[in-house]
Amino acid sequence: MKRRDFLRNSAFTAAGTFFVPAFMKPFEALALDELSQYKNLVVIQLSGGNDGLNTVVPFGNDLYYQKRKNIAIKPEEVIKLNDMQGLNPNLAALREIYDQGWMTLINDVGYPNPDRSHFRSMDIWQTGSDSNQYLSTGWIGRYLDSNCETCKFPYTAIEVDDSLSLALKGGTKKGIALKDPNTLFRNTNEAFFKQMINSSKDHLDENNLGYLYKTMIETSSSANYIQQTSKIYESKATYPNTGFSNQLKTVSKFISSGLKTKVYYVSLSGFDTHVNQVQQQGNLLKQYAEGISAFLNDLKAHNKLEDTLVITFSEFGRRVEQNASNGTDHGTANNMFLFGGKLKKQGIINNAPDLANLENGDLKYQVDFREVYGTILDKWLDVNNQQILNKKFQTMDFI
Amino acid sequence: MERKDNFISVKHLYSRAAFGISYPNLEALSKKNINKVVDELFKKSTIVEDLKSVDENEMRQQMALQVLLGGKKELTQEEKDQRQEITRIQNERSRTLNIDWLMRLIKTSAPLREKMTLFWHGHFACRSNNPMFAQQLNNIQRKYALGSFRTLLVEVSKSPAMLQYLNNQQNRKGRPNENFARELMELFTLGIGNYTEQDIKESARSFTGWTYDKDGKFQLRPTYHDEGNKTFFGKTGNFDGESIIDIILENPKTATFISRKLYIFFVNETANEAHVKELANHFQAQNYDISAVLKKMFTADWFYAAPNVGTKIKSPAEFLVNLSREFYVTYNKPQVLIQLQSSLGQYLFNPPNVAGWPGGKSWIDSSSLMLRMKIPSLVLNDGQIDFSGKADPEDEAVIALNKPANAKPKPKSYVDAQSDWPKFLTGLPKDIKPLDLAKFLLQPNLNQKIVDMVANNQGLKSTAIEVTSLPEYQLC
Structure with missing residues (x-):
């Protein structure tokens, strides 16, 4: 049997056992012809506000050393990328990635009137709102709502976690949160649960009860599809033994097995380094870089790197000047990392942060984060970013 | 068996206006007239019992220590440990406060009051790292939950939690911070689109100097307060915060906005504008008495109509x-x-x-x-x-x-x-x-x-x- 047929059959066997009305199941009947050339986006959230200036170090600027007497990364330790900026030594695993041309770095990404609360700023990044605007849907959620050709399946967006972030919640559609496909599969296949699904055809109207049953059926259907599709693939690559790497390994399994999911969402937390930053951030950056490196090489080995775009953000950067506890406090603009096999612009694509020209001691942003989102929506996910972001943002040329 | 008494209605009332009902209570109340059942529900909630989870004396000591440490340039190791300890204690007390309130919700014999406290908790949404501030605000929301909306609004506006959360501490004459003034109208009273940017500016000036002191008590600082004339909704005068609140309450759109939110919380996620208008008219006519508008709602025929029963998603x-x-x-x-x-x-x-x-x-x-x-x-x-x-x-x-x-x-x-x-x-x-x-x-x-x-x-x-x-x- 051809691999493709096998995929199709196994996906159908599971789904076919449910008594689901026709309008609920178009995704199950979809031909899997576009199995290759299926573009994925992987969003990595660094929670807590990662200190961008000690991540990508402006070692060529004396002001950096003046303002960070105790916590600056010494020039000889920096992994130099050009005359001005280089990587924190804990990101050593990214050196090879950078040299392969799989990495793009954007300096000073932010938004007007920045908010220094973790919760609020994360909210802004996840919803794509202005800083004085409150949205109850996330930017990926609204992409799901747009019902475009490629985003109409209930498993279009997957967060590898126990609970779903606002970023993946739309008004009518939401992503799926799962840490482990087998657990979700087991839960949705419990006898009682299956009985409910099998007896639920009466409820599928537009009211709340219909919505609950629809969510339940879609969860079950997706759990089956994800488990059946991904179980045929086992990665041989070695990943570091960290929680973050395990999440990426799960994503790689999904991508490499041809799951028709467009967006994956993964988080790494602990970046709120007010005190004794160097060691804590160093540990996290090392986990991050080693995980990313294993992930990208794994994708490369399965010819999926060209179909994958990885972006990394944090809710804010930190203040330029260190505090009295050898840490840094909440700041504003920050760098973003992008990875993939098809980047049009590689390396550092804009000017290094201007440490002389600050706003209340904080970096000024050069790029609105919604220009990055907008570019991805337009050029990678093939939807009109204006529809998702509520106003048109100019696009960039990294993809 | 189909029941002929008020079994269904009482169960519905208690699932929305309280946190459910036990079978024996339901049996007993089902025999009564529904208006009487509503009255009794209000009567049970006349008691106001503050949450006393956070020890205010302990927190004041912690705050004083925090101020002391914050003023130092260099900290010794011992002082750094102290500062960490403050954060740890605050986080621990915050978690205890959360659990204590949840336990109160589970055990309360004044369920309508607690339900309304939960409503105001979501309406005047606020975060505070300081558990004493969080507890104060929660107690304000409980105390005035069924009373005068004006008093509730004024007290919330004066609470350290809200003053801090919406940056009114930084709102001073000559350099106003508009955060509170904006949310006051956008989210707490009128709703977006019912005021101008100029109204926000003038309102912010009126709230200058509304701060709290080192003990967490409201304080009007005259030197920070802008004593000039402000023009707000077409009226001009040397307004302070409370005059702004009064002008906002004169506007029927405030009654409509709050009534709609109550309707969505208690009746149906899709608002019926005719019903909302009924409530809003009554709310304003009754001087923003919260109990009055709620009674109107719980005794309306439409409250018990089929489309509103068993159709709301529980929070x-x-x-x-x-x-x-x-x-x-x-x-x-x-x-x-x-x-x-x-x-x-x-x-x-x-x-x-x-x-x-x-x-x-x-x-x-x-x-x-x-x-x-x-x-x-x-x-x-x-x-x-x-x-x-x-x-x-x-x-x-x-x-x-x-x-x-x-x-x-x-x-x-x-x-x-x-x-x-x-x-x-x-x-x-x-x-x-x-x-x-x-x-x-x-x-x-x-x-x-x-x-x-x-x-x-x-x-x-x-x-x-x-x-x-x-x-x-x-x-x-």
Whole structure:
């Protein structure tokens, strides 16, 4: 049997056992012809506000050393990328990635009137709102709502976690949160649960009860599809033994097995380094870089790197000047990392942060984060970013 | 059997205006006229009992120490440890406050007051790292929950939690901070689109100098206050904060905005504008008396109409509280309630932003629904659950400081809880059938499949666990 047929059959066997009305199941009947050339986006959230200036170090600027007497990364330790900026030594695993041309770095990404609360700023990044605007849907959620050709399946967006972030919640559609496909599969296949699904055809109207049953059926259907599709693939690559790497390994399994999911969402937390930053951030950056490196090489080995775009953000950067506890406090603009096999612009694509020209001691942003989102929506996910972001943002040329 | 008395109406009233009702109480109240039942519900909630979870003296000492340490340029190791300890204590007290309120919701004998406290908690949404401030605001919301909306609004506006959260501490003559003034109109009273940017500027000037002192008490600082004339909604004068609030309350749009929000919270997620108008007119005519508008709502025919019964999605707080009240649940490790709130998307005292929790369908996604359908069997059947909530950056920072790097992920959480089955079962009529129990526990009408499923059941206990695990149980 051809691999493709096998995929199709196994996906159908599971789904076919449910008594689901026709309008609920178009995704199950979809031909899997576009199995290759299926573009994925992987969003990595660094929670807590990662200190961008000690991540990508402006070692060529004396002001950096003046303002960070105790916590600056010494020039000889920096992994130099050009005359001005280089990587924190804990990101050593990214050196090879950078040299392969799989990495793009954007300096000073932010938004007007920045908010220094973790919760609020994360909210802004996840919803794509202005800083004085409150949205109850996330930017990926609204992409799901747009019902475009490629985003109409209930498993279009997957967060590898126990609970779903606002970023993946739309008004009518939401992503799926799962840490482990087998657990979700087991839960949705419990006898009682299956009985409910099998007896639920009466409820599928537009009211709340219909919505609950629809969510339940879609969860079950997706759990089956994800488990059946991904179980045929086992990665041989070695990943570091960290929680973050395990999440990426799960994503790689999904991508490499041809799951028709467009967006994956993964988080790494602990970046709120007010005190004794160097060691804590160093540990996290090392986990991050080693995980990313294993992930990208794994994708490369399965010819999926060209179909994958990885972006990394944090809710804010930190203040330029260190505090009295050898840490840094909440700041504003920050760098973003992008990875993939098809980047049009590689390396550092804009000017290094201007440490002389600050706003209340904080970096000024050069790029609105919604220009990055907008570019991805337009050029990678093939939807009109204006529809998702509520106003048109100019696009960039990294993809 | 179809009941002829007020069984359905009373059950509906209590599922919306309270946190459910026990079978014996329901039986007793069903024989009464519904207006009388409403009156009694209000009567039960006349008692106001402050939450006293956070020791204010302890917190004031901590705050004084914090100010002292904050003023130093260099800190000794001992002082650094002290500062860490303050954060640790604050976080711990905040968690205790959260659990104490949840326990209050589960055990209260003034359910309408607590329900309205929950409503105002979402309406005047606020976060504070200072558990004393958070407790003060919660007590204000409870004290005035059923009283005058004007008083409530003024007290909330003067609370340190809100002054801090919306940056009014920084709002001074000559350099106004508009954050509070904007949210006051956009989210607390008029609703977006019913004022101009100039109104915000003038209002912000009027609230200059509204601050709190080192003990967490409201203080009007005359030197920060802008004494000039302000023009607000066409009126000119040397307004202060309270005059601004009065002008806002004169505007009928405020009555409409609050009435609509009450309607969405208590009646239906889709507002019926004719009903909202009825409420708003009454609210304004009754001088913004909250009890008056609520009574109007709970005694209206449409409140009990079929489209409004069993059709609202319970908030996570309602879901957890109803279940725990219904089955007399004891949590041996109440900390798990924080994880449950967080995983279900409503961590009390931690709203996503000043707009509060969006509610309705947004409560439900694949993972939160799966968890909701699993919780009853865990709580009622001594089960275990395998999940870890999302990290809170500030909690995490504290954990990271006290733990070696590369620490293992959080251990699994166990819902270590017992329900008092004998108490629950003896409350039921001796001859009750599983089907009648299902009808009691669920608000929506039962469809044939559920009727068939339950008809084959032998035990009441298994029936209870089964029906509380249904999607129908997510509705109230």
